Amino acid sequence: MAEVVIGNVIATYEIRGRNVVLMCPPHPLFGGSRHDVRLDRISNALLRLGISVLRFDYMRPYRGGIGEIEDAKKCLSYLKDRHDFIIVLGYSFGSVVASNIARYCDLSIYISPIRAIDSIKFTDTKIPKLFIIATKDRIIPLQESLEIYEEASEPKAIVKLETDHFYFGKFDALSKAVVDYIKSNIEI
Numbered sequence: 241m242a243e244v245v246i247g248n249v250i251a252t253y254e255i256r257g258r259n260v261v262l263m264c265p266p267h268p269l270f271g272g273s274r275h276d277v278r279l280d281r282i283s284n285a286l287l288r289l290g291i292s293v294l295r296f297d298y299m300r301p302y303r304g305g306i307g308e309i310e311d312a313k314k315c316l317s318y319l320k321d322r323h324d325f326i327i328v329l330g331y332s333f334g335s336v337v338a339s340n341i342a343r344y345c346d347l348s349i350y351i352s353p354i355r356a357i358d359s360i361k362f363t364d365t366k367i368p369k370l371f372i373i374a375t376k377d378r379i380i381p382l383q384e385s386l387e388i389y390e391e392a393s394e395p396k397a398i399v400k401l402e403t404d405h406f407y408f409g410k411f412d413a414l415s416k417a418v419v420d421y422i423k424s425n426i427e428i
Contacts, residue, residue, distance in 0.1 A: 247314040250274075251296035254283070259426055260292040260323040262345070264312055264334030267357070268298045278331055278351070278407055278414060285415040290428060291327075294319060305333075305360030309340045316341050325426060329418065332380070332405070339363045347425055349418055352380050352405055353388045362388055368395045370421040372414065379405040397421060 244253045252274055263279045266272030274295035283293045296315050298308045312328075319326050327347040330338025335350040339362045342348040348369040355362050369392060373385040389398050399417040403410040422428075 246318045249296050249311045249314050251294055253294045255292045256287050257290040259325045260319050261327045261329050263295040264330035264337040266331050267333035269302050273297050281411040282415045282418050285419050305358045308337050312337050312341050336360050336362050353385055354380055364392050366393055371398045372417050373400050374403045374405055375400050377405040
């Protein structure tokens with residue numbers, strides 16, 4: 241595991257193969273970071289599969305979402321020089337950030353997607369995408385997540401997990417959903 245600094249963005253970069261997942265963490269004002277337990281568990285599953293992972297922290301102070309998208313773009317640019325196939329994954333707030341850079345990636349994964357937050361909105365792309373939705377989410381209404389999925393362009397897939405916004409008790413199922421989707425879309 242290597243800590244890298246990409247244009248003042250602190251990241252953890254673990255290289256395992258030619259494919260890479262760029263992970264966008266949840267909202268930094270609510271404790272979101274590259275060390276988020278959900279991202280950590282998914283990262284471990286991906287590394288075992290031979291997929292590289294880059295997780296980053298948004299720069300401080302919080303910049304309304306626009307600055308956080310810029311942070312993700314810096315990380316993406318860094319990865320484009322090192323990998324041919326890039327998957328972007330975002331959890332909660334990170335799903336909105338991820339959606340705004342997905343057009344520059346090959347595959348996208350949105351966990352507990354949000355329509356809009358602060359000054360940024362969820363953006364659709366034509367690349368393959370997976371939506372993972374918690375059916376008992378009390379932070380993001382289930383109907384909102386389902387509408388985002390319904391409005392998204394093809395190709396798309398959805399996994400519904402019977403859990404809350406934090407996926408407690410479902411970390412293995414969450415990781416498996418991500419791994420299964422990636423395995424079905426790329427050659428490993």
